[in-house]
Amino acid sequence: MTAAYVALEGGHVIEGRGRAPGTARGELVFTTAYTGYEESLTDPSYEEQILTFSYPLIGNYGVREERFEDDRVHPRAVLARELTDDVADWLESEGVPAIDHLDTREVVTDIRDGGAMKCGIAVGEDATKEDALNELEACKGMSEHTEIGAQVSVDEPVVRGADNDGETVALVDCGAKGSIVDSLVARDATVHVLPHDTSVEDVEAIDPDILFVSNGPGDPANYEQAVSLVEAFVEETPVAGICLGQQIVARALGGTTEKMAFGHRGVNQPVLDLESDRVVMTTQNHGYTVDEPGEHLEVSQINVNDDTPEGLDGVEYDVLTRQYHPEANPGPEDTLDFFDDVLAMAGDRSQRAVPADD
Ligand SMILES: NC(=O)CC[C@H](N)C(=O)O
Incomplete structure (x- = not known):
């Protein structure tokens, strides 16, 4: 299993299973959509955000380009309870880190209590908690993305x-x-x-x-x-x-x-x-x-x-x-x-x- 860490604003770190490697930072948000993951993941409005799916299984009807809203994936990283191989492979090919096997109810509850928050992600064989915390440290607030x-x-x-x-x-x-x-x-x-x-x-x-x-x-x-x-x-x-x-x-x-x-x-x-x-x-x-x-x-x-x-x-x-x-x-x-x-x-x-x- 590839190591995977999610560092939340305030310093709490959650562990999961790495599905696509890399480091990332962004504003942590959630969607309750139970279909439409291809459209959501290619929606430019998710630029500079880390997207958590609250629906537990993402990817069960494959990945088809005709569903895409743009020519690339926009969230900086993706969190889900369970990602299919199709989606994990797609995200890996796009260089977008992905994590599953984490308690997305906990993540969603944290966001509901604390609001959309800064987040750092680290996924990979040698990834560490510190890598995720370093990403968090470097994360800008959404309004600071002036360009x-x-x-x-x-x-x-x-x-x-x-x-x-x-x-x-x-x-x-x-x-x-x-x-x-x-x-x-x-x-x-x-x-x-x-x-x-x-x-x-x-x-x-x-x-x-x-x-x-x-x-x-x-x-x-x-x-x-x-x-x-x-x-x-x-x-x-x-x-x-x-x-x-x-x-x-x-x-x-x-x-x-x-x-x-x-x-x-x-x-x-x-x-x-x-x-x-x-x-x-x-x-x-x-x-x-x-x-x-x-x-x-x-x-x-x-x-x-x-x-x-x-x-x-x-x-x-x-x-x-x-x-x-x-x-x-x-x-x-x-x-x-x-x-x-x-x-x-x-x-x-x-x-x-x-x-x-x-
Ligand atoms: N989908 C959008 O256009 C998002 C609008 C704006 N960025 C917001 O978060 O409110």
Whole structure:
């Protein structure tokens, strides 16, 4: 058995079975999702985090690339009660340390009590407790990763759905899941996937029908340029956002965000739509939340468990955002109509527009 150590903030060290070697550090979080490990492990929003699966068996239906949300694994390390060989081999090939045969209930309880915390990992024949503690010592807080957008965003613009004849979407890629882009392209949109720090001029050159801010890792306070884009376009162009995107839109419109104790990560988070009085089940992965939406936004949906904002509507502007993941990869498909509603904002606007030569 390969030695494996997990050093938690405060210095408590847990031992497990090493399944993929290496050392790592990151913010320790958990997901309660019982399916969708391929999607979770390739979700860019897990960058700089160490992911604990609370569901005890991970990997029982294999590993297939068509399920991936990005071209690499994003968590810095993975913890589970039991990992199949398929998943352990995949993580090893990606250079991501993995540990199983540990009491994940203990880890999850520690996170619930202490909040998402710094963590150090050491796995390998010669790995020691001290190696894990050294990683912990070097671990930064999530908000200190000020360049995290650059780690996950495209370097150059990419156009998807170029032959579509629907709406033109400028998607600010702060670490977008592939299925968000796919959901828009499937609805006939042409999607310009743009670097997280794209300039106002570059977006103007595209003349989009919708400005869409993606999900992504880390603290929304570290995405100043994306905030500036929303400020620059919101009066003229409909704006949409998912997860980090909701947080960025709120910050741009005078709202505030805050860090949660341990966040929401799973595929069965209940959300109440305040207008229809209906509850939908949603997929979530976030550790920050909108605190005050500000005077330009109103809360349209809330989390049933803790009342945090799950959807925001513009008061005087065309704005529509979700804190959860409506693209549902993985997860229940209760929320796919979000994409239809976003694209309809562009149609509504063109109907209202006064022809230029009138
Ligand atoms: N999935 C996401 O977009 C996560 C958003 C943000 N990084 C958070 O943790 O709250």
